[in-house]
Amino acid sequence: MFDWFVHSFIILLYGFIVFVILFYRYQLKKSLERVESGEGISFYSVRRENDWKAVQPLSRKSKDYLIIHWCAIALPFLYAGILFIIFVFNILDTWFFIYGNFLLFHILPFLMRRFYFYLLNDGLIIHGVFYHWDKIERVEVEKITKWHPLYGLDKEINDGYRIVFFLNQKMNRKQTIVLVDEEEKNTIVDEIEKQEKSVLLKDHTDFRTYFV
Structure with missing residues (x-):
């Protein structure tokens, strides 16, 4: 048995x-x-x-x-x-x-952690998987400055951005990307706002609690 x-x-x-x-x-x-x-x-x-x-x-x-x-x-x-x-x-x-x-x-x-990211008319490709706009619940944009958990891990990403996508599904409810160009970040945020999705911008003061 x-x-x-x-x-x-x-x-x-x-x-x-x-x-x-x-x-x-x-x-x-x-x-x-x-x-x-x-x-x-x-x-x-x-x-x-x-x-x-x-x-x-x-x-x-x-x-x-x-x-x-x-x-x-x-x-x-x-x-x-x-x-x-x-x-x-x-x-x-x-x-x-x-x-x-x-x-x-x-x-x-x-x-399953392939770091592809593409912006499409009807959704996003995040890590190689397509998500329709209906699947995107809200987005947080974090500036990687002092006090951010990623700051100092590599000089390449210092002063860059981590974007967190919260998904409307039962599994894998959160996906993240890291990028370093402000213009590209603005392009993503502008398109997300056009889709009437909530976008929260976080600066370094939001991450001090990590180190208290």
């Missing part, structure tokens, strides 16, 4: 991971098609939140897109091999649980 429960749990866990990766690849591909059609306005001052380097434009040859593309192809075969080993050799070692948790809580968030 216990073995059956463990086997079922492993199948569901790995199946969920594969489904999420494949679904994200589908969303990224649909976003790419819209960008290639010339719909989107790109923002070249957006920075990746892991190394603060400039984000590559979304294209079929970009490194981030190829990572998702090949992972979506390879992961189902990898998981099929793991499940074959588990069931054929009846291996229920804790290593498989550690491996599964590592994939779920470390690899999966990494793969």
Whole structure:
């Protein structure tokens, strides 16, 4: 009975991971098609939140897109091999649980954190996923100056901006981007206000409580 429960749990866990990766690849591909059609306005001052380097434009040859593309192809075969080993050799070692948790809580968030941002007529592409304007609930714009949690992490983003998008959905209710150009920030804010969405501007005085 216990073995059956463990086997079922492993199948569901790995199946969920594969489904999420494949679904994200589908969303990224649909976003790419819209960008290639010339719909989107790109923002070249957006920075990746892991190394603060400039984000590559979304294209079929970009490194981030190829990572998702090949992972979506390879992961189902990898998981099929793991499940074959588990069931054929009846291996229920804790290593498989550690491996599964590592994939779920470390690899999966990494793969789904592609820092693309495009402004479209009917919505936004944030991290490769399209959100219609109806999904955007409100927006906060934070100036990255002294007292801000990101200030000092890299000189590239000092005096830049972090924009937080609050989404009207059950999961992933918040998405953020970091950019360093004021003109691009103003372009985003102007379009959001045209859509009659609430925009809150925060300066350094709003972040002093982080360090009290």
